[in-house]
Amino acid sequence: MTTGPGAPPEDAFVHPALFYRDRAEYLDGTVPFVLDGCEAGEPVAVAVPGPRLRILRDTVRRSSAKAAALVEWIDMSEAGRNPGRIIPGVLRAFSDRHSPARVRIIGEPIWAGRSSAEYPACVQHEALINVAFAGRAATILCPYDVAGLDGAVVADARATHPVIIDGAGERSSSEYAPDRVLRAWNRPLPERADVEATPFDLDAIPLIRALAAARAAALGLGPSRTGDLELAVNELAANSALHGGGAGVLRVWAEDGHVVCEIRDSGRITDPLMGRRPAGMRTDGGRGVLMVNHLADLVRVHTAPEGTTFRVYMRL
Structure with missing residues (x-):
């Protein structure tokens, strides 16, 4: 598995999805991304659910305690409980704090266990990252557990990320269409006629x-x-x-x-x-x-x- 996109232009926004099937693929796709960012002097944040946060932090620490100390570690299951606060409260907050430096962020907002009520807000968030960070100096890598997530979720990830990274390498997503995803998930919320209005x-x-x-x-x-x-x-x-x-x-x-x-x-x-x-x-x-x-x-x-x-x- 490759470690992520090559060096982009200073003002380019890069938004790849990392498709992993097990712990080894997860670490293979994320640890080098973190270490390379620290080596390059780029501010790095990792915002993933608690159990994976501990695994990733411990693995990075074993490779380089210095790098682990430089990274901002964020439990996405808390900070991103409401997907609507991830862009302003996690991603942009970190990017803005380190502006004008180029930043690297691992953000995993969708995991097995997210409810059916949460998912529409999650996929809308992933589509809107492309709007919120257009022209900004940032790389946001979004891991997806393709072994644990529904195939429709993985299909949405291909549509919300212009770049896909998996065991076969790195490639542009031929299905990239974030505007289509936003339209598709702007779904009516059925009126609760049984509740007093x-x-x-x-x-x-x-x-x-x-x-x-x-x-x-x-x-x-x-x-x-x-x-x-x-x-x-x-x-x-x-x-x-x-x-x-x-x-x-x-x-x-x-x-x-x-x-x-x-x-x-x-x-x-x-x-x-x-x-x-x-x-x-x-x-x-x-x-x-x-x-x-x-x-x-x-x-x-x-x-x-x-x-x-x-x-x-x-x-x-």
């Missing part, structure tokens, strides 16, 4: 915020997370009132170990990276959704000409 407008935002908190608490959400949900509802309801047609509808229910809060309105999102850019000093919108992404355990979004739906998931 509460309409609101700008004046009713304080009441709708309190109502969401009360319903979440009644469903078993703890005080701290209920406060986080109340903040998220406030931001989304304000977006609906100010940018989504002036009004919206709130629903709250429990599902698969989460409290789910849904807000629907008649607006449409035209910026695919809304809520996925670091805030910085921006004043042109998107900061509220960014906050929601950082607060929630999962955020699902569907947008179309007839309206937009946000679903915010908080673990019970």
